[in-house]
Amino acid sequence: MRSDTPACISDRDRVASELNAWFVREARDLPWRAPGTSAWAVLVSEFMLQQTQVERVIPRWIAWLERWPTPAALAANEPGEAVRAWDRLGYPRRALWLHRAATEIVGLHGGEVPRDVDALLALTGVGPYTARAIAAFAYGERHPVVDTNTRRVLARLVHGVALAGMPKDSDLEDMEALLPEDRASAAVFNAAAMELGAIVCTARTPRCGFCPVAQWCEWRGSGYPANAPTKRPRQAAFEGSxxxxxxxxxxxxxxxxxxxxxxxxxxxxxxxxxxxxxxxxxxxxxxxxxxxxxxxxxxxxxxxxxxxxxxx
DNA sequence: CTCCTGCGGT
DNA sequence: ACCGCGGGAG
Structure with a gap:
């Protein structure tokens, strides 16, 4: 991040403040962000959003929670019903994992989605991203939440490179270094970083003219250097696979x-x-x-x- | 072609 | 560390 602005307040606080204000102004009105959304509903959204875009998830998420408003409701059905309701969201193993996670929540946590990251990580289908996303977005806990969008934002803003390489443990530390101290601001900042990556700091054609933190962006400051050859594995072709x-x-x-x-x-x-x-x-x-x-x-x-x- | 709120198995 | 895993949209 560039620090060419003399400041009494740290750049970290300025970036968070600007980005959070932008989020409040510009963020998409997504149903799982509505106040009062249950932890279970957040968990379902995070499962569905693993590798599947927002627009395709919304109708399936609404239908899912109407049918299974609690973990216990889902656990009471056959797993095949979850697979059927998953419809065409892709990677249907996630539907099986979600059913299994619901069973684990009922069996181990009295039907309540746990708020502890380690307990969340122990659930089937919950990994480093999803566990922290649930803790932060459903319970307001202060954790760095790093998905592929946030990794790209960090790559540009902090490291001055066009695209993120392979996921690293240091991604969490990078995000932690920018995270506001208080829980509420931290939760918003996590969501705001993801949102920025999704609609402004996009992979292919970033809209830097609309970026609320452009003045602190290391990538912009160094003249948008071309993509360094990253190690990211290319996804295999789908046709014929x-x-x-x-x-x-x-x-x-x-x-x-x-x-x-x-x-x-x-x-x-x-x-x-x-x-x-x-x-x-x-x-x-x-x-x-x-x-x-x-x-x-x-x-x-x-x-x-x-x-x-x-x-x- | 690429990318998308990742995950578990190996 | 690498790989397989849907499907849709740009």
Missing amino acids: DRQARGRIMALLRRSSDAVSREAALAAAAGDEGHGKARRRSAQDPTQPQRAFDSLIADGLIVEFEGRVKLP
Whole structure:
């Protein structure tokens, strides 16, 4: 962060003050930010938002909480119902993890979402980001919350580089160094940093002209140097992937109220929609459908039942 | 093509 | 430390 402004107040406080004021002014009106949102509702939102964009999450989140307003309500249903309600949010293992977390919350915490970070980390599907996000946003505890947006903001503001590299433990320390002392401001600042990364300090085309902390930005101050070659692993192509084949099986089972035959599941994996038009799949790996099927069994996302296949 | 409020397994 | 894991949108 640039410190070319003589100040009685530290730059840390100025950055937090400006960013928080911007957040109050400009932040999107997201439903899980409404006052009175339960810790469970926050937890559900954080699960859904892992690798899935806000706009796609909102309708699923509303429907989910209407149906399962408490951990106990979800835990009382079969996990397959959670997978079905997950719909097309992607990475459906998260639905299974969320159901498992609800069961753990009922069994270990009397049905109340814990507020302690270590207790949260022990829940299935809750990692370093989600645990701190729940503690900060649901309970107002003071913790650094660092997601991919915040890591990019820190990379630019503090380190003067265009993009963040691999996640590091020091990310939390970087955020801690900027975090306001009082809990309420700290919680807002965590959300504000994420929001800035989401709508201003974006990966591809940052809108620095609208950035409330541009004057302290190390990246801007050094002339927006080009992206240093980072080590970030590129995501594999989706088209033709095992993920796509798995997704087709899951889509078939979500829309089937009953179990389907193994053959139907394998055909779905191969991209055969079963209505007329033959799909060209000459270049496809012939072992892929079976591999996708087996991996879904291993994940517990589908089960075989008397020679047929259904959600768990 | 890239990116998106990450996570658990290895 | 690396990898697999959906699906949508720019």
